Amino acid sequence: MSPERAILRDALGIAIASGAYAISFGAISTAAGVSLLQTCALSVLMFTGASQFALVGVIGAGGSVWAGAATAALLGSRNALYGVRLSTLLGVRGARRVAAAHFVIDETTAMAIARDDPRQSRYAFWATGFALFVFWNVGTLIGALATQAIPNPKVFGLDAAPPAAFLALLAPRLRSREPLAIALASAAAAIVLLPFVPAGVPLLVIAVLVALYGVMRRR
Amino acid sequence: MIWAGVLIASAACYGLKLAGLSLPESWLRDARLQRTVPLIPVALLAALVAIQTFSTGQHLVLDVRVVSLGVAIIAVALRAPFLVVVVAASATAALIRLI
Structure with a gap:
């Protein structure tokens, strides 16, 4: 072929x-x-x-x-x-x-x-x-x-x-440990935030948090 | 209102695609950017799974969707194709409600 x-x-x-x-x-x-x-x-x-x-x-x-x-x-x-x-x-x-x-x-x-x-x-x-x-x-x-x-x-x-x-x-x-940890932390954060802010907003907070984590971490 | 969101979000998504093809490579080759951007979908998709399983509006709820998610996790672990995962989860919820 x-x-x-x-x-x-x-x-x-x-x-x-x-x-x-x-x-x-x-x-x-x-x-x-x-x-x-x-x-x-x-x-x-x-x-x-x-x-x-x-x-x-x-x-x-x-x-x-x-x-x-x-x-x-x-x-x-x-x-x-x-x-x-x-x-x-x-x-x-x-x-x-x-x-x-x-x-x-x-x-x-x-x-x-x-x-x-x-x-x-x-x-x-x-x-x-x-x-x-x-x-x-x-x-x-x-x-x-x-x-x-x-x-x-x-x-x-x-x-x-x-x-x-x-x-x-x-x-x-989710092929390695870091994304798996981030996924679990994000899911938990979403549940915690959910009752306190309008629907959809937890996602934006989580995006900011993960971006900060990515920029600040050292490797 | 939905139309405005559809059109603006579509324009934003297209703009990001075009930016990648057009901006000077050195701008987007930044190591921190390269490490950070792939983490955003992981975080957002995981948050979406949690929100759509455990809530209705702004309230935390436990209902049949939890069982459906369990079935979906098993299907994903068995490397089932996308549509099979979604249909298995939906069918689980439909069956439980029927019983």
Whole structure:
């Protein structure tokens, strides 16, 4: 099999898997009270899963839209670091850079940096980006339409879906002791803060605390 | 209001992606920044798991979602795909309510 064929096959595999994940996004977003059009707009315009889940998660939990938007942006900060790794690899300028930026996410970065040859890196980035964008948006629409048809999402246990979704997004990031400790401390801090501040605000406090920890610690 | 949040948050997320591709590499190569930024999703996702499991609005609650989270942890430990984790957790809550 040629390298391009192999890349296409991997890209399609990733796109199908994330299409399934987008179905759960569409369902959770609609169950949170976000409209069908808003749900689809998020997948088209934001196109970064964890941030989308966070925004609708905060809204669904009764938090303000702005606390949700701030959390979404904070979760998107890691994409800036992916951009740094990709910028030399992709070598995109002008309009192509404006388009490429939309595709700078976990999956495209992983696919691009896994290749040794720069031409294959670029091919992997664009192939994964396009395939994922299509499946992500189709999946979102299916999930949202299906949930709209359900009169009471609680009957299907959809209120238990967001924690599971966040856990599944978190798990791959817990490969060593430090992130695990940070995860446990953050979960505990969230529970402690929750009764005292408006919904969504504990997340912003925790983001500030972890940023301070990261900047102040010595290594 | 939701529309404004959707559009502004989307613009912010796009701006971060574009900044990574556009800003001088030396700015973002800073060692402390490189160490700190990956910790933010870990902290926020863990906090979201806790909040969405143990609260309704501003109140701490213990309900079937705790059992669902337990099922989700088992599914994640078994390396189940994303959708399986979410469906297993939802189905658990639905079944318990049915009983």
